[in-house]
Amino acid sequence: xxIAVLLILFFSYFLNSRPLxxxxxxxxxxxxxxxxxxxxxxxTTLFVYALTGVLVGFAGLIYVARTGIVQxxxxxxxxxxxxxxxxxGGTSILGGKGTVIGSLxxxxxxxxxxxxxxxxxxxxxxxGLVIGALILISVVIDVIRARGERL
Amino acid sequence: MRRMLGQIVENRMLxxxxxxxxxxxxxxxxxxxxxxxxxLTNMTQYGVELGLLALAEMLVILSGGGGIDxxxxxxxxLVAMVIxxxxxxxxxxPSLSILLGLLAGVGMGYVNGVLxxxxxxxxxxxxxxxxxxxxxxxxxxxxDPRFGPNPMPVSNFPETFxxxxxxxxxGIPFQVLFIFIPVILILWFLLEKHxxxxxxxxxxxxxxxxxxxxxxxxxxxxxxxxxxxxLAALSGWIIxxxxxSARPDIGLGYEMQxxxxxxxxxxxxxxxxxxxxxxxxxVAIITLLYNGMQLAGIHQIWQLGxxxxxxxxxxFLNQALLARRKF
Numbered sequence: 285x286x287i288a289v290l291l292i293l294f295f296s297y298f299l300n301s302r303p304l305x306x307x308x309x310x311x312x313x314x315x316x317x318x319x320x321x322x323x324x325x326x327x328t329t330l331f332v333y334a335l336t337g338v339l340v341g342f343a344g345l346i347y348v349a350r351t352g353i354v355q356x357x358x359x360x361x362x363x364x365x366x367x368x369x370x371x372x373g374g375t376s377i378l379g380g381k382g383t384v385i386g387s388l389x390x391x392x393x394x395x396x397x398x399x400x401x402x403x404x405x406x407x408x409x410x411x412g413l414v415i416g417a418l419i420l421i422s423v424v425i426d427v428i429r430a431r432g433e434r435l
Numbered sequence: 436m437r438r439m440l441g442q443i444v445e446n447r448m449l450x451x452x453x454x455x456x457x458x459x460x461x462x463x464x465x466x467x468x469x470x471x472x473x474x475l476t477n478m479t480q481y482g483v484e485l486g487l488l489a490l491a492e493m494l495v496i497l498s499g500g501g502g503i504d505x506x507x508x509x510x511x512x513l514v515a516m517v518i519x520x521x522x523x524x525x526x527x528x529p530s531l532s533i534l535l536g537l538l539a540g541v542g543m544g545y546v547n548g549v550l551x552x553x554x555x556x557x558x559x560x561x562x563x564x565x566x567x568x569x570x571x572x573x574x575x576x577x578x579d580p581r582f583g584p585n586p587m588p589v590s591n592f593p594e595t596f597x598x599x600x601x602x603x604x605x606g607i608p609f610q611v612l613f614i615f616i617p618v619i620l621i622l623w624f625l626l627e628k629h630x631x632x633x634x635x636x637x638x639x640x641x642x643x644x645x646x647x648x649x650x651x652x653x654x655x656x657x658x659x660x661x662x663x664x665x666l667a668a669l670s671g672w673i674i675x676x677x678x679x680s681a682r683p684d685i686g687l688g689y690e691m692q693x694x695x696x697x698x699x700x701x702x703x704x705x706x707x708x709x710x711x712x713x714x715x716x717x718v719a720i721i722t723l724l725y726n727g728m729q730l731a732g733i734h735q736i737w738q739l740g741x742x743x744x745x746x747x748x749x750x751f752l753n754q755a756l757l758a759r760r761k762f
Contacts, residue, residue, distance in 0.1 A: 368563060377557050407584060412571030419564040423556050
């Protein structure tokens, strides 16, 4: 828990206020413009992927510490669930848009839905149905809002 | 020699063919039991199922605009369950059930297509959502109230149902001769000889230009996603028939394999580039690798890893050689 809080604070600061953090957004928004303004594209990309590895490492550490069991198939299927959470949190799949807090809320949302459905005694089978519908609804709202801005 | 090398590199088909040949020779010499008629034809049974999905993925990726279909595995599962439940539990006529299953696939693909092309939501998100939804529906369909609240596989099919997945004509599996090859021919005709293919490549490589030349971009995309649903449905039907059981988890992870095969086969992930021949080569290479490693007794742990290495290696080699040639 405290590890997560620390990481969230650190990365919120990092993405918003450090040159490298801004470079990541710039890269996602317009690679060509970012290159012209002096962002090293290859190095920034490399950094982002390496950082993903570090964060996944933390996740693995916490997971093992929490469950106390190590299985070889731990984490199977996580990638899609995580993408869903991040998309729900408002990150643009095209890159260049999104916040740490948004992703956190997205992850919480997915977690709470799963937990709530168990507590409400809804069969686990329809979990996917709800998550899928939620993704679609959130995106459709996004599309409608974007249209409103343009008009 | 250098010219030959250059040609091989520039022509993706040749490159893949060479890779296939090398694998084939290595396995034939090194693995006993590989180079037998039975094994080689047996291999194609698995290849058909993956191949149909890879072709579906190819069509969708070709259409551009970030086109990708993550839901093929889930569509396959849901179709398999629909067919299984209709025949095994409801007791429908098999042909009718299969028809309904295929229609369900078409419907699922159509829904994806409408969301992508008419509501203009990104394909990755649409198909991620439908992956969850279709998977969940398959689980719900699989619940048999007589045996409690858990999803159960269905396996009491009539003998005639196994025809498609298990019978052989002249030693060659039925589904290869009468489903896979016709599908390839039809798709080849559509892509190479029919106006639709020109539209598809046009939409994929330059959407704006296609729009200005009067192509109904949205209809092309809708058609492609619907076709992907149909191909996934065919694959689901064949699998169910081959393994004689409709399982609610059967299509798990297939979407990733289908995408990798399409990319290995030279389909540009940005759309507009890629051929059926390349994808077929990709399917052949992957199937050969799976089969060869299995027969060689390489442990499952190593199989996935070496598969990934071959994929990354082949793409990297191709690009590196291509880059060198340009200078």
